[in-house]
Amino acid sequence: MPTIDVIDVLAGIDPDSAIDRLRARRPESRRHAQGSYDALFAPADTAHASLAERAAVATFVAALHRQDSAVAYYQALLAREDERLVSTVLHLADLAVGLTPAGPYGAFTGENAPESVPGPRFVITDVASTYVLGDRLSAALEHAHLLTLHPRDAGPADLQRLEDAGWSATGIVTLSQLVAFLAFQLRVVAGLRALQDARAVVDPAVSITEGAGR
Secondary structure (H helix, E strand, O other): OOOOOHHHHHHOOOOOOHHHHHHHOOHHHHHHHHHHHHHHHOOOOOOOOOHHHHHHHHHHHHHHOOOHHHHHHHHHHHHHHHHHHHHHHHHHHHHHHHHOOOOOOEOOOHHHHHHOEOOOOOOOOOHHHHHHHHHHHHHHHHHHHHHHHOHHHOOHHHHHHHHHOOOOHHHHHHHHHHHHHHHHHHHHHHHHHHHHHOOOOOOOOOOHHHHHOO
16 A cells, blocks of 8 residues: 655645656655654654654644644644644644744844844743643643744753653654654645645646756
8 A cells, every 4th residue: 555645645736746746756855755754653662752742743833834734634643642632732833823923033142143033932831731731742842832933042951841841862852853854844845835826837847847957
């Protein structure tokens, strides 16, 4: 049974469409992107980060990227793993999106200080939400916001907060890999959707494939 290509699903790419054929020109990139997804969302070992935690973080991060199709996709994964978390994660995602600029932002030091862009740090203060999520997932969502929108502000104290909430070193690495992968995946999806929305592919042999081969 062939593996579903999640980027195709999120971007709404139809089989044998012009953009499907465009992606087929880079089979290794396509395979590695899906392989990374499989490693993070269908891992052999979930001891350090559960499937529900991974899906919750992905739902939250997709909302920060303002990608509705990805929010719906990862929300469905979360509902399958732990439905009681869904409404709280979506509520916090709405708060985070309303609170923060699109990013990236954060503070530089030294000669790069003029490039600093102010922005808030997302902290879950709602007791009811913390009760539903627990300390681990609450800390994970706060850290995911940091890595997604203002990674330049991350420091040792942020890793310590994760450790204090019960995350192991391996779990913290997994969490960071997850957020980084989503940044890649959702940017690819945004680009593919832009191509489709602009109807850029009329004759793929002439329009897009020429640029892709440069």
